[in-house]
Structure formats: structure tokens, C-alpha cells
Amino acid sequence: MQKLVKGIHQFQQSTFASQKRLFERLTKGQHPLALFITCSDSRIDPSLITQTDPGELFIMRNAGNIVPAYGAVAGGEAATIEYAIGVLKIRDIIICGHSHCGAMGGLLAPDQIAKLPAVKSWLGQAEATARIIEENYAHISDPQALLTATVEENVLVQIENLRTHPSVAAALMRGDVKVHGWVYKFETGQVFAYKPEQGQYVPLAETLVEPKEVPVHLPAI
Amino acid sequence: MQKLVKGIHQFQQSTFASQKRLFERLTKGQHPLALFITCSDSRIDPSLITQTDPGELFIMRNAGNIVPAYGAVAGGEAATIEYAIGVLKIRDIIICGHSHCGAMGGLLAPDQIAKLPAVKSWLGQAEATARIIEENYAHISDPQALLTATVEENVLVQIENLRTHPSVAAALMRGDVKVHGWVYKFETGQVFAYKPEQGQYVPLAETLVEPKEVPVHLPAI
Amino acid sequence: MQKLVKGIHQFQQSTFASQKRLFERLTKGQHPLALFITCSDSRIDPSLITQTDPGELFIMRNAGNIVPAYGAVAGGEAATIEYAIGVLKIRDIIICGHSHCGAMGGLLAPDQIAKLPAVKSWLGQAEATARIIEENYAHISDPQALLTATVEENVLVQIENLRTHPSVAAALMRGDVKVHGWVYKFETGQVFAYKPEQGQYVPLAETLVEPKEVPVHLPAI
């Protein structure tokens, strides 16, 4: 704790001064550029990797960057998403997995989480990820490659879950929101984005600056 | 999104290089200093205010920095906390509210969230906060002061909820974890810490570097 | 009841005899062609409209042909779907809405179901349908046209929900199952099928005999 308290004093005496006007302006309200959903893992700093300032990213973090399908959990995820769309009118949602994710590791090794009932229950919201890996990746034996596939598939599973939330579904239909699937490989600093047309992840550098959204049904009448 | 993608390229070309060794070392695992629970609000950057590097803060964020009591929601909060204590052996948990919190504003003005059913349901986990304000703060009429009281009381309510989680309860009893209640006033850069002995929040600068923990029952035999 | 009992005697004395061999063969197990999900409405007879025999359609029926997203309800829908995919290895799932649907009418007129708490709660699983209609169909004032849009959108919403079920997600990924969105207009005998490429429903007669499936992400590695 000592380090944190010192850090806060350092922030107050140096950094804050240079951003004072920004912070004062922010008392009038926030207008973030995106909802950034990622894992609680300490090795991810969303503001650092996107080089954004306070006020620019609305951030939701939990173990495994999981978004329960609508109605599955009356928890913080549904509320935070609804607030982002309904109140803040955010138009971009990023779900960002990451390399070396402990939660996804637990999904692959149920034995390791047998004594962690809340974690086990929570990973039930990634059961589709587990089934996809079990049924469709049996040919991969390398544990590292399997973990990477799990992280990647889980981002897509959580995007499917995200699309079931009413505020998201209604905004998606009229093109008012776009959903982006990312994986951050912190040891190389790379960010991979899922490209639906190609059906795979590609380094963000190669994607168009304005990525196309995940396809959605058009008006039906 | 354009700004975020540019930011990532900038991060990859400049910042990452200077921290490359740190990130490589972090592939061996994370050993964060604390679990930092705060609101999804874009105006809070936990790493900035504590001046910490990647790997130092395990971060959970949702609308209103709420921690449902044990068993109340089979959601990300219980799992993230259990993972922090059970796997990462984190010894300090900070619940950090903040000024101008929209979620707490919604708690005070149910009409404003009538069209946000997921938010409304989620704020049910802060019902104790609402009752405390309604029953014990009737004498405060200034909306700003009432919001501050709500933010402060809510941090204490969520600490009570946090203490019902089995992994936390067991660790608290043997002194292996400490729980800290903070409120961050972003427009001044101040952080206030709750001091149980005094029954009030004080600027973090004035507290001892090693704050005393919230009191807990001793072994009972 | 009298009519039903008479009908059973009639069935036993006439119809059964002609299908006796079929029924005897079916004691060895069922190998249905599809899982047919439709409303409980008495005006829909799936076997009649598809001209199928016993053993050919595995049928799930509830008010509103609703499929809660995975985890939302520990109910019959999740189990019936899992059984269809996991045990019966069914490769086609049809969600079939219908004209004059009372459940969808209730979704549009919450006042009418105020005294029906279980119905109201159940329609919460079609909340995305309600939001899509409210936010994106404000320009339609004709009640009949609005009900049609609701029925059509609801089928697509329930398909999104269906895709979150682990057994479906894993089978979709490897192309082992196809999901079809239909609307049955019983007063004309027409069946409309949703064509994702066109983003609209077309009479089933005009679709290819082998309709393309709703798009799904490809393997991600």
C-alpha cells in the first residue's frame, strides 16, 4: 500500500497540475470514445495501450472479459453496458482478450479451479467457449496454442452474448453501435482485431482505420 | 475509433519499447500490489492516480463500484474477488468511489433510470446505500452534498458486502487482507480514505502510510 | 374433453392401423429431421404444414416461440435444445413465428398483460424485440404492420439467443447445424423464411431448397 499512497501524492503534486483543466472540464460530464471491456489482469492498461486521456474510455473489467448473455446474470455487466449505450450514447464497444489470461487458463483446466466456486460459476458464462474448444480444436495439442485459441474464441463468444442485450441489439440494427473483437498480446505490444469477412484475427495495424462492424440483420419489413 | 487505433500504433512505436523488459518479465505471471475496485467512469484512471505500472494493480470496474453481497449475484464480481484472494494472494483491496458518479446519481433519482431496467436492477445491490441516505440524511437538501454522502456511504456499504465473501472473510480473520474505502475527487485530484476509528473520510495525505484495516472479529475460541 | 376422447378412439380404430409399422419401428429410437420451435398457439400444426409423419419433427412449443439466451432461464428450452443437438444430433433448427401471435401482441401492449405476471416475466426474454420495435419502428403506425414487424424481429432475436447456447455455438462453428428463421401466416398458408444475405423474409417457395445458414464466425486460428 505504501507504494500506492506515495504514487497518489506524486500524482497530486506533479501530473494532476498539468491536466487540471482537463479534469475541471470533465466535471461537466463524460463523453467517452468507446466502451472498453477487458480482463482484470494487472498487465493490461487500456489507457496506456490506446494512449488515451481521462474521459476517453468507459471501462468495464472482470476476470476473463466476460459478458453474460442477456438475462443470465443480474450483474454489473448488463448495467454497465446499458448505461454506456442508453445514457452515454457510446457508439463503439471493444471486447479485448489478452495473452496469458489466467481465467481462460482456468476454463481449460477445471481441476485448477475446483476450490474456487465463484470462479467456476462465473466461467459458466464462457461455457460456449469451452464447448467450441473441446469439440473443434481437438487437433491442437500445444497448450500455448490452445490457450491462444481459447482467448480468441472467447472474445467472439462474448460478442455473441453482448448482441443479446436489448440496448445493443436495437442500436446494432440501426448502425448506431459497432462491436470490435480484440486480443492484446502484452509481451509484444501487439493488438489483433477480428475481421468477420476474413473469419480471423489480424494485427490492428493492417486493418482499415475504420473497421467494419460485425454483421447484423437488416430491418425485416 | 480512429483515435484509438492511432493511439495503439503510437504505443507500439514509442511507449512499448521503453517498457519491453517489464512486459517480457510479466509473461511469467502477475503479482499485483492490490485489487482496485472502481467505477467504469471514464474520468478515473487507476494507474494514473496511483502512478503504477502494468502488473501492479488488479482492476475490477463496473458502474458504481458495486460488490454484491456473497450469493446475491453469480457474476463477475464474486469471481474476480475470489481469484484475487485465492490465486493471486492479494493482501489489499481498495474500493474507490468518485465525485460526480452517474450511477450514484441514478440511485438518488430512480425516475432517471426508469427506462434502464438493467441499471435499476443492478442498483438493487446498493439498496442499503439508498436506505441509509433516505433514512439518515433527510436533513441535507443540497443535491451536491447529498451525492457526496451517497458516494461515501456506498463505499462503506460495498465494504460490508465484500466482507461476506468467504475468501475475504477467512483472510480478514487472520489479518491476511486489508480493505480500504476511498473516494476520488477527480476535479481536485484528491483521494479521501475512510478511517474507521474516526468514523469519517480524511484526505489520504493525512493518513498514516499504513492505514489500519476495517475492524474484524477475532478468533472465537 | 368429450371430443378429444372420441378423437382418440377414432385414431385407435382407424389411423393407427395404417401407421402401425411406422410406430413399431419408432420404438427403436427417433431420428427427427429438425428441431421445430414454435408458439403454443392452437392455430399452428407443425406436422400439418410440413406434411411430416411421427418421428420427423422434434418440437418445442411455448408462448411466443421464445428461446432465452444461455443462462437466462434454467428452463425447458435450454434442455430441449441441448438434447436435440447433443443426443439426437439434429442438424436443422427452425424457429417459426406466426401471424396474429397473442404473445407478441402482449409485448406491444404491456397494459394488457399487467395482470399476467408470469407472461410479463417471460416476455422479458423478448425485451430485445421490444426495444428494436420501440427504437427502430417508430415510423409505423398501423397496428397490424407493427405486429408483423414484431413477429419477424422476434424470430431474429430468438435466433441470436439460440446462438449463445454452447451446444449450438460449437455445432454452428463447424457447420454441423443450420438455423432457420420462419414466419407462418396461417390465414394464407404461406411460410416466409429469413434470408440473411437479403436482410429480409421471402416466401419459402422462392428460397433455394437448401437455404444458406445464418452466418457464423470461422475458426479463429
Add this chain to the structure above:
Amino acid sequence: MQKLVKGIHQFQQSTFASQKRLFERLTKGQHPLALFITCSDSRIDPSLITQTDPGELFIMRNAGNIVPAYGAVAGGEAATIEYAIGVLKIRDIIICGHSHCGAMGGLLAPDQIAKLPAVKSWLGQAEATARIIEENYAHISDPQALLTATVEENVLVQIENLRTHPSVAAALMRGDVKVHGWVYKFETGQVFAYKPEQGQYVPLAETLVEPKEVPVHLPAI
């Protein structure tokens, strides 16, 4: 799917014409004779065995013809029943089990459904059936006889569950609804009805055309 699409065209070109007037009349509303609750099993066709036309049976189908007790599952069953009683004023409810039921087979052999978590969870609503068989049928060793007993007892257990639904309980008390327990043996075409006075199932042919209802408490004042 090809067969189903062909069937629909055949229906539209031949059968529909002969029932066109019926279908047109049904646009004015449905007045079904009964709520028919049965298994999703493809070998059961309620309209065929009762020789009924569209508009005559309001049908609810799920794996195992299960009706969770009131409040146990906020699912389609409670809503469909409430709609049948509250809106359609249906006066007869039939719960119809069947021979060779795979769901009841799963109840007897938990190992077979270990990899089907949704099915396992759903069969929890038939836990009373499982307990009745385990505790009271230990003397039966023949698997076929045990499955028959399970199917029969399960219909009675689900009738008990059905009676806890408020709309059913209130209607039962004033004699406005009757509940019938049936078992359909598809390989012989027989339908057995439970006779409470005798405490056993008898072929429907032998029962009175108007079966007596399951006994219910009388007004208590």
C-alpha cells in the same frame, strides 16, 4: 430440410385449400378445447392422436413434459399456463407422458446426461419423480417396467407442480379447470388416463367420457 420445404409446398397446394375457411375464421381468435402439455419427442403428434383440427389444442412441449412448480423457473411453462387459463379461459389441462421417453430415461441414468448440463439442470424439476422411484420402486428390477413407472409417476408429480400455479389453483378451487394425467404408448396407440379414485392409470377407453378431476380442497369458510 428439403423434405420439409417440399412438404410445405404440398400443404400449400393441396391441404390448405380444403381448410381455407377454417384458417380464415381462426384469424378472429383461438378458442382451444384444452391445453395439451407433452414431450418434445418426435413420435408424439397431439393433433393426430386426438384427431383435432387447427384451433383446437393449445400445445406446450418440452423435453420430459415437465411443469416446474410455481416460482421455480421464470420460464416458458409458467407463462404458457397462465396465458391458457387467464386469457384463453381453457378449462381442461392434459399432461401427457409417453412410452420410451428419453428424458425420463436420463432421469434414471444420471451418468448418461453428465455431459448435458442443461438437461441435468432441467431434470431437477422432476427430482420428486426420481425420489419416488428411488425410495418406493426398489423392488422393480426390470428396466422397462421401471421406465414405465417413472413416466407414470412423473405425470403425477408434474400435476402436483401444476397445481401450485396461482391461476390454476384459483380456477381449480371453483371447478373452472380440470387436470388430466395421461400416458401415451405410441407403439400400440393406447392412451392411459390416471384415475385418482382408483389410484392408477386405466386405458382411456374404459374411463367415463367425462373423467372426474383430480381432487382439490373446497372453499374453506
Add this chain to the structure above:
Amino acid sequence: MQKLVKGIHQFQQSTFASQKRLFERLTKGQHPLALFITCSDSRIDPSLITQTDPGELFIMRNAGNIVPAYGAVAGGEAATIEYAIGVLKIRDIIICGHSHCGAMGGLLAPDQIAKLPAVKSWLGQAEATARIIEENYAHISDPQALLTATVEENVLVQIENLRTHPSVAAALMRGDVKVHGWVYKFETGQVFAYKPEQGQYVPLAETLVEPKEVPVHLPAI
């Protein structure tokens, strides 16, 4: 509290001595005569009205003597009942309502409990009682008579709920447990027992010493 502490000292110094042998014997285990389910109301003392000693009544008390149907609430009621049947082998279960019950009063006057969300939610488990009163007792205008009817009907509704619990259902079938519906009118000291054959409550004095159980289905094979 002072009165309670004094009472305890008085108990220790006088009453305990006379029952010391009984209490010592009870350390070897309890073999209660019945499971007594009643309201938390302070005016009911089960031991006093049945003149029983410690060790004779296994007692469950909550507001309204409510027993949620099986699966409706993962609460203390299901566990306490299962423990009574499964571990203690209790053979008689009494559900005992009472005159002037505040919980039943709240069921009749929803406005009075609008500010009591937990009470309101809990009374949802007596929704069948509310529906029975609303639909079938419209002819009674006297509030006192209506409350009496509500208390009486609620005991019967809770008996229906109780019968859905697996341990109870299985024991009922083989005659190992009997369920008794009572209403205690504390102002006169009278206890009324429901007689199923008569469909009404009668003073306990008039019933046979061994009341017949509520009817249950017989073995079905």
C-alpha cells in the same frame, strides 16, 4: 434486552435444574414428534399451545408460515424440511397459520407493503393464496372475515407447495408422513384443523385423535 437477560438468569437458576436430566439426555440426539411450521409472530408459542417439552417439536418459523414450492427459493425452508424428513425421519408436518396475521394482512393490502420490497417479494410465494381470495371470495366484504379466509386458504396453498418437495412427495406416497393444516386463534386459544373429507376447518377437539392425512396418489403400476 434487560428483561431477556434477567429471564435467562432466572431460567438458569430455577427452571433448568428441574429439566437437567432431560437436557443431558438430549445431547445424544433429538427425536421430535413433528415438524411445526408457523409464523414468526410473537403471539404464537408452539411449545406452550401443545404443552411440549424441549426435544419434542422441530420448529420452522418465518413471516406468514410460507413454504415456497420446490425449486422456487433456495432458502431455509427447503433445507429445513429436507432435514426433518431425511435425517430426523419426522412423520408429521403441521403448517399452522394464525388469527391477526400481519403477513396475510399485507397480502390483502399490497399498498401497505410497497416500502417493504423483501416482504413483497416473499409474499410472491403466497400468490396462489392472493389469487384464490381475489377470484373466489369477492362476495365477502367484511375485512375480518376476509383475513380469516386468507389465513385458512394460505395454509392449504402452502400444503400444496410442501407436497412438491421431493422428500415429502416420496414419503407421502408410501404413507410415511402426514401433513396437517391448522389455524390457531390465539385470542380464544382454539386450534382449527383442516379436514379434507369435509373440505373445511373444524375445532381440533372435534377431530379424531388420529386425523386422516391429506389425500395423495397411490402407487401407479
Add this chain to the structure above:
Amino acid sequence: MQKLVKGIHQFQQSTFASQKRLFERLTKGQHPLALFITCSDSRIDPSLITQTDPGELFIMRNAGNIVPAYGAVAGGEAATIEYAIGVLKIRDIIICGHSHCGAMGGLLAPDQIAKLPAVKSWLGQAEATARIIEENYAHISDPQALLTATVEENVLVQIENLRTHPSVAAALMRGDVKVHGWVYKFETGQVFAYKPEQGQYVPLAETLVEPKEVPVHLPAI
């Protein structure tokens, strides 16, 4: 049952007469001295040990004297507590565990309750107790001592849970309610009260007549 019916007649013919005036007075309402929460165990008679009359104790009883944390179970416990505080304005809440508690024994021996799913699920609300014992009492090998520690710790865990209930939290803050942790050793007639300042249980005789409440945070502004 015979004994109970005889007891009731005896009560009506002798005891009731002597308390007739009390009972008549109680028709005007109840004003209990305390909410007494204890186990369903037949060996505990709250009125006997506190030497109180009808009207003096509002009593909640379930297996294990468990109080789920707020929101964890929509059950009788939350409602009964809310009614006690919100309607009856009770100012003292006693949670009273006891020696030889079978529920706590089950918590220590999960194997013994493997066939009791409802009990097992219910004891999940005492998971914090189980974790405290497992992690912090590994040095105790004597089963009797371990059971005593479990009973004592469980009372404190349930007090923590109780404090999360909104009505309790709000009343605690302004000193309108006090919470007392007791353990009753029926074989000696002793009652032990937890003294927070000492961090241990002491015989009630030694405590001040007016015990200090469990500490709570003060107003925070």
C-alpha cells in the same frame, strides 16, 4: 400426533385461562422485545430460556440459524427481518446458535449431506463459516471443539450477512438497532454472548445487562 392434540386440549383447559387477558390484549397488536433468530432444533425453546411470555419474542427459525446476505435468497429470512425492523420497529436482534447443531455438523462433513441437496445448497449461505474453519482452525483436531468453533464462527458470519440487509444497515447507522451474537449450550443451560471488544464469547451472566452493539460505521459527512 396424539400427544400434541392432548397437549392442546390441556392448554385450552388450563393454561389459556390464566393468560386469557394477555391474549385478548394481544389482539390489538404485537410489540415484541426482540427478533430472536435460532435453529429449528427441537432442543431449543426461546421462550423457555428467556422466560418470556407470548408477545415478547418475534422468532425466526431455520436449520442452522442462517441469515443469507442481502439479495442472496429471495426467501423468508429477508422478509422476516425487514418486517421486524420496518413494521414492528424492533430494536434488538439476537442470532443464537447452539451446541450439538446438526446443520453445523453437516457443514463440517459434506459427505453426510451428499444425499440432501436442499440442505447442501442452504449451507452455501454458511460457506464463509466453512472457509474460516478450514483456513484458520486447522490446528484443532478434536471434533467436539471444532464443532463448537463452527457454531461460534457461524453466528458471527450470519451477523455480517445480517448487516448487509438495507433495513438493518440504515437502522444500525443511527443506533436504532443492536445485533447480539449468542450461543446456547443446552446441556448446561448456559448462554454465551459475543463481546466484540474482547473478540470472544463470554457467559451472558458476566456481560453487562446492556451489552454494547457490534461496531458500525458512523455518519460519513
